[in-house]
Amino acid sequence: MTFDSFELIKCLVLIIVGCILALYFYLTRNHRYWEKRGVPGPRPWPFFGTYLQQFFKPFPETEMEWYNDYGKIYGIYDGSKPGIIVGDPDLIKQIMVKDFHVFTNRRPVKTTHTIMSKFLSSLVGEEWKRVRSIITPTFTSSKMKKIFQIMKNSSDTILEKLERAALQKNGDIDLKELYGCYTMNVTAKCAFATEPDINFVKHATKLFTFPFWRKFLDYTVPMRLLDSLKFTVLPSDAMDFFRSITANLIHQRLMTVQSHHSCDHDFLDLLMNARRVDSVEISQSIKDIDDASFRQQTDDDQNQNQNALTGLVTQDVSKTLDQNEILAQSVLFFSVGFETSSQLLTYCTYCLALNPDCQETLYDEIEKTLGMNHGRIDYDIVLKMVYLDAVISETLRLYNPVLRMERQASEDYTLGNTNIVIRKGMIVGIPVWALHHDPQYYPEPYAFKPERFLMENREQIVPYTYLPFGAGPRSCTL
Template sequence: MLQRVLWSALGAVALFYALVRFSLGYWKRRGILHAKPKFLWGNLKDVLGGKRHVQQVLQCIYESYKGRAPFIGCYALIKPFVLVLDLKLVPHILDSDAGYFTSRGLYHNVPAEPLSGNLLQLDGHSWRWLHAQCRTVFTPGNLQKLLPRLLQVSDRLQRGLGEAQLQQLNVSQLVDSYNVQAIATLAYGLNPGELPPDFGLMTRSYWSNWSLWRAYLALELPLLARLLRHKSYAQLATDYFYKLVLEQLQQQRRRDRQPLQSFLQLYAATDEILTDAQIAAQAFGFVLAGLAPLNASLAFCLYELALRPELQQRVRAEIRATLQQHEGALTAEGLQQLTYTKQVLNETLRLHTPYPFLLRRATREFELPKSVFVIARGNNVLIPIAAIHRDPAIYPEPERFDPDRFEAAAVRARPASSFLPFGEGLRGCIAKQLAQQQLLVGLVALLQHHSYAPCAETAIPMQYDNGKLLLMPKTDIKLSVERLDS
């Protein structure tokens, strides 16, 4: 018996070893240039060990192989990925030939976890149908109608800074409070300042049961994960958000002829009516895809301006001059006039890109134009946008914070697809304009009457949290804040 057990164990180990070696030989069998993988870890050993952020690893591979091929192969553990290196290939994947890359390949299980039926996670026909309905929601006209609600949230942010002449503040917590209230107001239809006490808690705890290995196995074996009813998010949080939407929709339907107050109203009025579960999933998408990157971007922006008082003063002068032109009120027209403030936000998104890469999956075989290279059906494609944003051939001295990079002439001089913080094309961020508006309104409220400077607890240089997929500060950003005379 002992001998049989021993031989069975050796056989299982040998089979496992052979399967791993076979998986890690995918690019070699195809004759594609690739980054040499480590056994079992692929090219992510340092990421999984917490030594480096995934952005740093992708940037290192990008810099090592750029110019040698339009794309190379790499591995996340034993899963093969295409890593795009040539900027000329990016528009094909995201725009002109996006029909070959309509999938992201993310795990979802709508019957067991209704909130996973959001635009970020869905693929295939379900995503196409839902995307067609949601395109009518995020129009410039609707954003303008909802701007007064966002301004109510920003007014609360400004008042909440207090009257103290000099104070040290946790800026990360400050911007989180603003963005949580904005999402609660715009996505869920709650009144600013009247949030249920659990709302903020649930926005931070819905991923409390997240496990890297379970998430990876769900991506690799989605059919088995669905059979086992694997759930990506904490049940308590998803139940809370689902119930909240149902309650808000019931209240909304009891009212007659109400002005536009939230995106729930817009989702409920699409051409082909969405179910309550589908509306709840889209509302959850604001938290899932928007909250963390908006928090990081606004906090990073204040951090960079705190280190550069001359740039901060220039932004504040533009904000005050624009408000003065519009009798002290922030309007849609006034937001358009904040040219330099937008440049500062764009430079923040370039240097501290929240999503380090874009993910696509080929749904059909794609042959690169005028090339022998082929992206096979089922290949997962990574576009390393953070590495592109730090490419010195595109952005000289890429580690330097310089908003002048986004002057109109400088933007025209750069290659297409060299700035993609929100993605682009068919599967780009559908709420891009809303996110930009929310960042801009928040920055106006934060800078109009207050100045920011480093304090003893400000981390210089900035360090990123290697345990997060998104580019996030390792510790909360803390700054000295001083109230200025009007």
């Protein structure tokens, strides 16, 4: 080897080492952000931030470890970007309700897909306000009554399957698969007025089986790079499939008046006829969420919710949804309704199987309540089943599908009396799973106790520690 060749190799090695060091320092440039400010938190790693641990253990375990080790407020990192977790109920109320104007938006969705970018859960600012004000009436109890019959028909089918299984020799049945078919059938009919076939099931499954690495890239890789690569968390072919179905249905209903009027009152029909409403009606929908989360609204709470909604109804001339917006909300309704409902039913059955006394109490209530209605089941009679409501609420506490809620600060914000400043653009996480399993709020947190949610015990639930549907104007999928 000549001297010149040796020098060239040495220069190349130095350049490579220099590039590696430069990349390392770039990726870790903010990794002492919270340490410098006296905020505890898990150790971040280059590129991965604090998400490396989630490759080796389930997220709920990781969240509980951090919550127990670092307290109710701790710092995290999305790659090199600092974020913060807030688990104090009073501060959660400030973020979700009192100072909603600062935390209106969720984590930005990194997608260039026409439909995904128009999901209500993805919209920000004035565009979210406009669409929110239009579709709010779609979720009122009077509108839900209109699709109750669709759900009942599918329920009758699943009961027949259960009865056939019970008559078989071993009587075994895969409830997860059964409930998956049931919820897919219900949401497909409610959202798309469609009976799911093999092709439908194949594309629907893709929406819920994407690997963790896709979401990890969404959290850690810069948005510009993902946009240039046309990267989306949800598979584009599945999204395009549902877009095609919904577009055809909309076209048919617009072209054929008879078809439009003779169809079931499905979600698509409600969206096509939705109109913009005022903030009073929206505030009522928030109260419905609070009722479902067992938060007793005081006059002050109602005023804060109303204040949070000030200016929500824009003067935008568009008082209806365009076709892409209808497509987006239909796909969103299906995607969030199918898997979460199936999971809830599976866990609820599991809990009742392990607690036969609760099962017996629930059975007695259902029999008694239906007897008052001559054996008929309808929307109103279901609302009278208070123990059923408690069973579902306790199941959601134990196995809530939403492990963490997130909001993005629209301006610099001082967190209560902590002197911690949340910078503009920073993501704030609410550790729902950890709150639901904190013995400070729920004694014996891993025990199934529906009585926690009965009327006589509701006052013992600390506000903003039970968040199955979120809180404030941007609760649930809103």
